[in-house]
Amino acid sequence: MNFPPVGLGTMGIDDPDAVATALALGYRHLDTARIYDNEAVVGQGLAAGLAADDGADEPLGRDDVTVATKLWIDDLAADAVAPAARESADRLGVDALDLLYVHRPRGDYDPDATLPALDRLVDEGLVRNVGVSNFELADLDRAVERLDAPLAAHQTELHPLFYRPELLDHARDHGYPVVAYSPLAGGRVREIDAVVEVAEAHGATPEAVAIAWATAKDPVVAIPKASSEAHLRANLAAADLELTDEEVAAIDAVEREEELFPE
Numbered sequence: 452m453n454f455p456p457v458g459l460g461t462m463g464i465d466d467p468d469a470v471a472t473a474l475a476l477g478y479r480h481l482d483t484a485r486i487y488d489n490e491a492v493v494g495q496g497l498a499a500g501l502a503a504d505d506g507a508d509e510p511l512g513r514d515d516v517t518v519a520t521k522l523w524i525d526d527l528a529a530d531a532v533a534p535a536a537r538e539s540a541d542r543l544g545v546d547a548l549d550l551l552y553v554h555r556p557r558g559d560y561d562p563d564a565t566l567p568a569l570d571r572l573v574d575e576g577l578v579r580n581v582g583v584s585n586f587e588l589a590d591l592d593r594a595v596e597r598l599d600a601p602l603a604a605h606q607t608e609l610h611p612l613f614y615r616p617e618l619l620d621h622a623r624d625h626g627y628p629v630v631a632y633s634p635l636a637g638g639r640v641r642e643i644d645a646v647v648e649v650a651e652a653h654g655a656t657p658e659a660v661a662i663a664w665a666t667a668k669d670p671v672v673a674i675p676k677a678s679s680e681a682h683l684r685a686n687l688a689a690a691d692l693e694l695t696d697e698e699v700a701a702i703d704a705v706e707r708e709e710e711l712f713p714e
């Protein structure tokens with residue numbers, strides 16, 4: 452699975468061109484969810500991106516792109532998982548989902564029913580990797596224990612206003628990556644003095660610093676959402692910005708806590 456430091460969050464993207472542009476710029480990880488109601492848009496953008504590259508010397512192939520989506524909490528009963536996953540794949544226009552997450556361990560989630568149903572989809576080939584999102588440590592332990600497939604990712608909120616080091620420790624200990632969602636705090640990183648100070652020192656934007664701060668952490672990749680070409684380009688380049696240990700520590704120490712997506 453291609454999991455570069457910066458992928459594309461697509462919540463709120465309703466134009467396939469943004470996705471196709473992202474692929475042309477070099478994005479290789481697209482993140483959506485049934486609940487975003489835009490899987491078809493992402494699928495159209497993916498198809499357009501692949502078609503646009505068709506004549507290139509080394510054309511972009513379907514397998515170069517990680518297509519990730521999520522089962523919502525009412526799709527998690529044992530008999531609901533397979534139809535929901537098939538519908539997502541159909542809307543995305545793909546034969547297989549590279550990564551299918553449990554969006555939240557709520558609603559119909561039952562580790563003893565939901566996770567075996569996901570394992571069966573891996574065996575059948577509809578799903579290549581299984582991930583979880585918004586899990587707490589106890590939920591993560593249970594998932595690691597219950598899944599036959601290796602846990603492929605934990606997607607969790609991570610930005611300078613909301614950072615849970617214990618979740619990163621768990622990921623390192625168990626050998627799976629953390630996908631940082633809302634890494635720009637939904638566009639609010641400009642309001643954080645510590646981030647602005649580091650940005651000024653580097654002649655960079657606060658958004659670039661927030662992405663560099665997240666991706667400097669092991670084992671984190673980030674999925675900022677962007678719709679304009681300028682933002683898409685800037686966010687992809689941001690992972691190359693190198694922060695000093697002191698700068699990372701200064702942002703770690705930000706005390707203002709703001710979880711954007713609480714339970």
Ligand SMILES: NC(=O)c1ccc[n+]([C@@H]2O[C@H](COP(=O)([O-])OP(=O)(O)OC[C@H]3O[C@@H](n4cnc5c(N)ncnc54)[C@H](OP(=O)(O)O)[C@@H]3O)[C@@H](O)[C@H]2O)c1
Nearest residue numbers: 460461462632633634635636637638658675676677678682
């Ligand atoms: N698993 C979950 O429960 C969960 C929950 C929330 C989000 N997510 C995922 O995480 C992704 C990202 O999170 P998010 O959409 O909440 O917010 P985000 O990525 O933290 O912030 C997106 C906002 O920042 C703006 N922006 C992007 N790049 C910028 C730049 N270089 N300079 C200035 N502004 C910039 C965007 O504007 P433009 O669009 O105008 O570029 C948009 O308003 C989602 O799209 C989704 O895929 C997952």
